[in-house]
Amino acid sequence: MKAQIPKPLSTIYMPNYLYLKIELNPIDIKKSENILKKFNYHKYNERLEIFTSLKLKKGKTFAEEVKNGLSAKNKSLPPKYFYDKTGSLLFEKICKTKEYYPTVTEKKILIAKAEEISKKNMKINLVTELGSGSSEKSAYLIKAFLNERNSLHYIPIDVSEILYESSLNLVKKYKKLSVSGIISFYENGIKLIKSIDDSPKLILFLGSSIGNFTRKESVKFLTNVSRFMNPDDRLLVGFDLIKDENVLNNAYNDKDGYTKKFNLNILKRINRELHANFPLSKFSHKAFYNSNKKRIEMHLIANDDLTVEIGDDKYKINFTKGESIHTENSCKFNFDMIQDLADQSGMKISDQYTDNKNFFTITSLTLKT
Ligand SMILES: C[S@@+](CC[C@H](N)C(=O)[O-])C[C@H]1O[C@@H](n2cnc3c(N)ncnc32)[C@H](O)[C@@H]1O
Numbered sequence: 020m021k022a023q024i025p026k027p028l029s030t031i032y033m034p035n036y037l038y039l040k041i042e043l044n045p046i047d048i049k050k051s052e053n054i055l056k057k058f059n060y061h062k063y064n065e066r067l068e069i070f071t072s073l074k075l076k077k078g079k080t081f082a083e084e085v086k087n088g089l090s091a092k093n094k095s096l097p098p099k100y101f102y103d104k105t106g107s108l109l110f111e112k113i114c115k116t117k118e119y120y121p122t123v124t125e126k127k128i129l130i131a132k133a134e135e136i137s138k139k140n141m142k143i144n145l146v147t148e149l150g151s152g153s154s155e156k157s158a159y160l161i162k163a164f165l166n167e168r169n170s171l172h173y174i175p176i177d178v179s180e181i182l183y184e185s186s187l188n189l190v191k192k193y194k195k196l197s198v199s200g201i202i203s204f205y206e207n208g209i210k211l212i213k214s215i216d217d218s219p220k221l222i223l224f225l226g227s228s229i230g231n232f233t234r235k236e237s238v239k240f241l242t243n244v245s246r247f248m249n250p251d252d253r254l255l256v257g258f259d260l261i262k263d264e265n266v267l268n269n270a271y272n273d274k275d276g277y278t279k280k281f282n283l284n285i286l287k288r289i290n291r292e293l294h295a296n297f298p299l300s301k302f303s304h305k306a307f308y309n310s311n312k313k314r315i316e317m318h319l320i321a322n323d324d325l326t327v328e329i330g331d332d333k334y335k336i337n338f339t340k341g342e343s344i345h346t347e348n349s350c351k352f353n354f355d356m357i358q359d360l361a362d363q364s365g366m367k368i369s370d371q372y373t374d375n376k377n378f379f380t381i382t383s384l385t386l387k388t
Pocket of ligand 1: 152153178
């Protein structure tokens with residue numbers, strides 16, 4: 020049941036549990052307080068509220084993850100840090116390049132199948148999304164769901180501030196939609212959903228974001244998501260399929276250079292937020308399909324021997340000419356691999372939607388009963 024949250028008395032950020040605990044039953048209060056204490060809550064109007072927490076409870080901070088990643092023998096950075104405001108805007112530009120087929124293909128599938136998905140899931144009045152970004156594609160599902168229902172609740176979760184704008188755009192456009200946005204990491208956000216709205220839900224994980232995980236991490240992630248699912252819930256996952264290597268390589272090397280800018284932006288962010296001195300002109304973008312591992316790998320390559328200082332304690336990271344920082348994987352799948360992933364995560368495939376070139380699939384998963 021959706022918690023009715025009283026209006027805040029002022030517009031300053033306040034811990035949301037101050038509001039929520041009034042409405043939740045005693046058992047939920049106990050469970051939720053620990054979770055909710057971490058979030059700042061802000062209600063914009065009757066249909067838009069935002070919860071924010073960019074702290075990981077058990078995880079490491081941005082500074083710690085950067086230090087660990089760059090001190091390792093094979094240097095790497097976690098891709099979730101691509102998405103500061105500039106990174107999110109650059110990702111939107113990548114999506115519009117002619118080389119980046121995943122967005123346009125997934126969008127076509129959604130346009131074709133949104134009505135069917137809505138009609139098949141008439142018990143569902145809640146859509147939640149992991150890594151919602153601009154919510155542009157999810158808007159096709161939202162629209163189709165609203166065509167068949169009097170109201171719909173949408174809970175997007177994203178680590179990027181882009182969520183403010185995308186949520187506001189949605190409530191402006193769809194008068195029967197209410198949005199509870201969560202600006203946080205997947206693992207934090209997913210725990211909060213139940214406290215906000217515990218009704219049957221459609222969970223979206225689009226944009227082939229699953230490909231950023233290793234196979235082992237994907238199983239762990241989906242298993243974790245399944246723990247927050249009820250039998251009536253559906254999880255829609257966008258998988259990028261294995262295809263011609265030229266198509267794959269071009270998608271991550273667009274002629275306008277947006278992917279290159281996106282990749283380099285992570286160093287810019289480290290310079291700004293962690294007081295580092297990466298010379299951006301001394302690093303090159305490299306993206307290629309690794310056919311053994313069935314994934315696109317994205318790297319930043321040092322063009323010279325150089326030393327970078329990071330943080331107020333100015334710890335030093337040395338690079339030799341040609342050395343790489345591995346910044347992202349984007350794993351590609353075939354249908355057997357998706358089936359295996361579902362099996363290992365305690366889920367079953369209920370539907371699978373694809374385009375006519377078999378470039379991409381949106382796979383619907385439910386709990387194995
Ligand atoms: C590849 S983009 C996909 C965006 C959108 N779903 C789409 O299909 O166009 C990944 C999105 O997930 C968000 N993201 C990445 N890692 C995240 C994490 N660990 N927790 C929450 N959001 C994350 C990013 O900010 C970004 O908006």
